[in-house]
Amino acid sequence: MSRMLSDLKISLKHQEAITGYIFMIPFVLVFLVFQFIPIFMSFILSFMNFNSLNAVEKLRFIGLANFIRVFKDTTAIDSYLRSFQFSLIFVTGMLFSSLFMAILLNRKFYFRRTIRTMIYLPYVSNIIAISMVWRIILEPKKGPVNTILSIFGSENLPLWLNSTKLSLPTVSIINIWVIMAFQTIIFLSSLQNVPNELYESSKIDGTGLFGRIFYVTLPMISPTIFLVIVVSIIISFKNYAIVLGLTNGGGPGTSSRVIALNIYEEAFTFNKYSYASAQAVLLFIVILIVTIIQWKGQKKWVHY
Amino acid sequence: MKLKFRVIVSLLLAVMILGLFAGCNKDSKTDGNDEESQKPAKSSQKAPTEKETEKKPEMVTVFVDSKDAEDGNSKKLREDFTARTGIEIKLNVLPGVGQEAYKKLDIVLLSGDETDIVFLNQPVIQHKYASTGLLMGLNQLFKDKKYDAEKIYGKFLKKYDGEIFYLPNGATVWAVFYNKKIFDEAKVPYPEGEWTWAEYIETAKKVTDHEKGIYGSNMFNWDYYLYMIARQKNVTGYKADGTSNFDAPEYKESLKFYKELSSVHKVQPSWLDYSSKKYAWNEFVNGKMAMQYFGTWFVNILNDTETYPRDFDYGIVQPPANPGAKNNVGVSGAYGINKNTENPDAAFEYLKFVVENWYKYFGSPPARVDLPDDEMDKVIKTIAEKSGGSITVEDYKKAVIDNDLGFVDEKIVGEAAAQYSSVIKQEGERYLVGEIGLDEAVKNIKNKVDEAIKTEREQSEE
Structure with a gap:
């Protein structure tokens, strides 16, 4: 390619630019066709009346009617709130567990490389297979978890995924376990970049283990913490597959019906495509606002 | 030079875009399996002759x-x-x-x-x-x-x-399939002819053996089971004004009936057992369910012993019906x-x-x-021949055709029907796992379905 460009007597600077564009083209095309255009269409659709199969022949703009209806729809509002609840548990749990795991993996111990590989297994496993395994593990009557609890004398055994109160937190925690490896590896690489001299000088100053974590490690990896929080929040709002797999589509009742699931149901079960699009646009706005707040707030605690 | 650069980049972009969309092009209106693919493609390399084209x-x-x-x-x-x-x-x-x-x-x-x-x-x-x-x-x-x-x-x-x-x-239509082996071992006569749901429960109790893991009845967590008594009485899902009729007492009775099969009579796995996938929808085939209330299409599964091997003979009998509701249901x-x-x-x-x-x-x-x-x-x-001696022509005819049961549609069909079904299952589930009481479940279903119908009407006017 570069020889062809040289033959055309194009300057080196432009040759590099052309090569760059060529490398970008596959991504840009796929992004345009499979992401940008559908997102744009969904945005347009949210202002239209495409809420039944026969509406396709008489499509028209109806302004904000779909958006106004969302705010009157208790099922949709409850689903948004459940997503926030899910997100709160997921992001908090993810942050602490992945950081803790990264600190452990950053130390020297036997089979470190094997264990580092093993923690990545849930992340690359099929989500439906994971769901099936966890459903067996948490089976209320004879599942291993409740069997162990009953051996230790527990009488009111939790119903886990079959409990209207526990299903959402349980799914959230399982999701942490599934995705944690990715965040752990990001933290691990960040931890390995903290200069050793800082630890040595803090030791000379008499700082203990926790002091070194709070005054050296955390400030040094704060950009990574920020990245993990932003990414985790976005992942937590797009939690469709794991909830569907573990809870028969948001059950029991609607106790784990998060907004991603609600959008899917509205669109593909009830054929309310515009209404579902309006809910998706609102979800996008919610995520955008949360992310903007984080960007603004990061100046106070992230050290670059 | 700048112009040359832009032309080259534009050309390259155009080629890549065309290539992408050319890859998406297909000369077929279907994308699925081709039944004819079972036959070898004999002449794929050869241009068709004029006669072949005709x-x-x-x-x-x-x-x-x-x-x-x-x-x-x-x-x-x-x-x-x-x-x-x-x-x-x-x-x-x-x-x-x-x-x-x-x-x-x-x-x-x-x-x-x-x-x-x-x-x-x-x-x-x-x-x-x-x-x-x-x-x-x-x-x-x-x-x-x-x-x-x-x-x-x-x-x-x-x-x-x-x-x-x-x-x-x-x-x-629907029928009750029963496991003859379980009935024989429990020394309980096979069900036959007309019977009521109370008799169904009594029979199920006699053949239930929790120590052996045997349940007398098996009705999976499908929405129909939550309103089957009402549909059998031909109680409609909608009132004359188009709103939900789920506050009719028969629907309440249906929900209660289903729950009591497991919670009171202990003849059937609980909703929890079903929703945690402990039992499959066709658990009957595994030989631990004495009776299965199902559509007659199930006979094909029972007769397909290669895919669904079983170690028992099965029987078939007409569904129970209470006085005043002598109907079979079906789709x-x-x-x-x-x-x-x-x-x-x-x-x-x-x-x-x-x-x-x-x-x-x-x-x-x-x-x-x-x-x-x-x-x-x-x-x-x-069918009788394929059943391997399980059922006779007479058994099938009595259960499915030659009985005095009428016929009503099993489904609730009308405005917002998909939401109706979904809401019944969601609120019914909350009742069945003990989160809410029976009255609250019925009230929630009625209100949510009414809301869905109202929304459907508003949206159809937009």
Whole structure:
């Protein structure tokens, strides 16, 4: 390619630019066709009346009617709130567990490389297979978890995924376990970049283990913490597959019906495509606002 | 130089874009399995001769779900159709089974797909597609072909403002299947003839043996089971003003009945057991359920011992019915023609063949009123033979045809029917796992469905 460009007597600077564009083209095309255009269409659709199969022949703009209806729809509002609840548990749990795991993996111990590989297994496993395994593990009557609890004398055994109160937190925690490896590896690489001299000088100053974590490690990896929080929040709002797999589509009742699931149901079960699009646009706005707040707030605690 | 640079970049971009879209192009209106792929492609390398071009065989394209694509009976039906008419079949396989496949079908039909034949497995789907104009109106076609649908399908024929959009392929009713081995071991006589739901429960109690893990009754976590008593009494799902009728006492009775099978009578696994996938929908085949209340299509599963091996004989008996509710329930599956079809003649031939002959391949009672009695006897004889001695022709006829039960549709069909079904299952589940009481469940279902109906009306006016 570069020889062809040289033959055309194009300057080196432009040759590099052309090569760059060529490398970008596959991504840009796929992004345009499979992401940008559908997102744009969904945005347009949210202002239209495409809420039944026969509406396709008489499509028209109806302004904000779909958006106004969302705010009157208790099922949709409850689903948004459940997503926030899910997100709160997921992001908090993810942050602490992945950081803790990264600190452990950053130390020297036997089979470190094997264990580092093993923690990545849930992340690359099929989500439906994971769901099936966890459903067996948490089976209320004879599942291993409740069997162990009953051996230790527990009488009111939790119903886990079959409990209207526990299903959402349980799914959230399982999701942490599934995705944690990715965040752990990001933290691990960040931890390995903290200069050793800082630890040595803090030791000379008499700082203990926790002091070194709070005054050296955390400030040094704060950009990574920020990245993990932003990414985790976005992942937590797009939690469709794991909830569907573990809870028969948001059950029991609607106790784990998060907004991603609600959008899917509205669109593909009830054929309310515009209404579902309006809910998706609102979800996008919610995520955008949360992310903007984080960007603004990061100046106070992230050290670059 | 700048101009040259821009031209080169633009050219490269154009080539890549064209390449991408050229890859997406296909010269076929279907993307599924090709039934003809079973035959070797003999002349793929050779250009067709003039004679071959002239004699290009007629082709009909058919939507099927992934189960139907592989089902032996369906394959035989399609082969027989081609053998009889010379019309070849190309399948458009939808991913998933049942409800999941229809989610894909909605989108495919909306996108203007021209696949000729659409399978409509239950009344809610039939109502949805017929009332939204995705199916071809069949009156004119039938008139042109001199096809008297009224004469063949009679009471099973459904019309929308006088227009026929689909034809029924069978009238599946419900029956109770029982495990003879469990009954023999418990020394309990087999159920027969008329019986009530109270008698069903008493029988189930006698054959339930928790130590052996045997339950007397098996009704999975399908929404129908939560309102079956009401439907059997033919209590409609909608009031005259179009709002939900779920506050009718019969619906409350239905929910209570289902819950008490496990919580009070202990004859059936709980909702929790079903929803945690401890028991499968067809658990009866595994030999631990004494009785299974199911549609008669289940006989095909029981007779397919290669796929579903079993170590017991089964029996079949008519469903229990309480006084004042002497009805069986059931659904008619149906087939229609896509309104975008470019091939109505071949589509008509397939439609006619499949709905007229469905019962011969699947053993379901036909939705036909023109058949002589001995025609159905032949079909039942085949079912009895395939059962390996489990049931006789008489057993099947008594359970399914020759009894004094009337017939009512099992589904609640009308405005916001999909939401109705979904809400019943959600609120019913909350009641069944003990989160809310019976009255609250009924009230929630009524209110939520009313809200869904109201929204549906508002949205249809927008």
